[in-house]
Amino acid sequence: MQEDVFKIQVIVNKQSICVYVNDQVIYEKIGTVAERTHAGMHVVVLHPTGGHVKLARQFLTHQPAEDRNLAACLESLMPGNILVVAAVPDAVMFLGPDAVALLEEMGASRIRHLARHETWVMVAHTPTRVQRPPRYHYPLRRPNVTAPGTPLGRVWGEGVSTRRPGRVGPSASLDFDVFVPRFLAVQCEWHQDETLREQREFCERYDGYVRLCNCQDPITSNFRHSAEKINIREVIPLAMLTAIKPFNFYRQLLNLLETPGASQTPILVLVDGYQQEIVHLTKLFKLDVLVHRPQGEKGSATLLNMHFRFSVHNVFNFFPEAKKAIVLEDDLLLSPDFLS
Structure with a gap:
């Protein structure tokens, strides 16, 4: 039994x-x-x-x-x-x-x-x-x-x-x-596609990602380049800051990638502490990610301040040609004209 x-x-x-x-x-x-x-x-x-x-x-x-x-x-x-x-x-x-x-x-x-x-x-x-x-x-x-x-x-x-x-x-x-x-997990036709093996493994491990794991027309890594293009006078990289809430990060990530201009914008994800779920999700969309070793007492202002310092420092190291950058915390929702 x-x-x-x-x-x-x-x-x-x-x-x-x-x-x-x-x-x-x-x-x-x-x-x-x-x-x-x-x-x-x-x-x-x-x-x-x-x-x-x-x-x-x-x-x-x-x-x-x-x-x-x-x-x-x-x-x-x-x-x-x-x-x-x-x-x-x-x-x-x-x-x-x-x-x-x-x-x-x-x-x-x-x-x-x-x-x-x-x-x-x-x-x-x-x-x-x-x-x-x-x-x-x-x-x-x-x-x-x-x-x-x-x-x-x-x-x-x-x-x-x-x-x-x-x-x-x-x-x-x-x-x-x-x-x-015990029941067998739901099997979708796209699970047989070897090019989507990492996405299938992610959906086996985590829940709460229905657009990514849905059997009918799930979004894939191509979603990264699906946003409407806009006229850009200056390329400004975008840093996404996150820590322990993958559901907030996922919601903002889809929001961002659907925003006009996102396909032309360099994106760097900065994670405060190694969070396997967030790192795995980031790699599914073929985004660059850096992991920061937390510094400071849990719940203190130092912990947050040091992550900001790490993020601002590294976004300009990662994009040395950039003269300015956009920094986003993961609990924000963006308007459609955010990048423009």
Whole structure:
């Protein structure tokens, strides 16, 4: 039985959330009573055959507008993977209708009825659905929130810990166990193309890159030179600064490569610390990348300042003919006339 299934356990309490696969910790967030840094909505995606983590993200949905990030993440998932979603108490304070509709599309039956201090967990397989047109911005759909959405995913288990009437504070802890059978991963026709082997391996390892991994017309390295050309009087190189958020970098990268003039602009990616996912993604688009060894204490201004210094210094070393450069942090979205 152990060869045919994954044993998935999720434990949520006042101080932590922990996800186990076959009794091994694969995701953990620990807070304190005063600073509940584990709060919010947690999304973990596992490979359906190998069981390795393809995506792990936390969304602070007790803060306004963070549910847009959650909705964008759910829309970016490939079909057929194992999805673990957990709502720590306070997760539904600003959980908007877009995120609720998408969770119900995944198979959730209790999320719209969850109260502020209650805990909820679901394990499902991500559904196959019609891909929507790509966007520059967050989802802005207006689903019908008067009735639950139609579930498309295959749910293997769902649990909720509710509050007693009149009780103050969070609900009791939730200890959730489920067995999920192993499935073969989705196979696309382009997986047989040997020239796209690195892209296939990337999509096997990571999730959240639906435009890159989609079975129908995925973007490839040719996307680097697909932008509309503009009249350029001076070639100004562009430095993309990133660190630990590949989803921000990926969103900005596609945004940039679709901007008129991008195909004529030299691009250098500068990563603060070796992040295999970002480096692998950068090489898929045949972009130059430099990795900076972090300097300074975690969370300090020194760490960020030293990365800026490294980036400004190296962009002019890398492009010695340049007299000026554009420096971008990865949490920005660009207007269509940005380069012009």
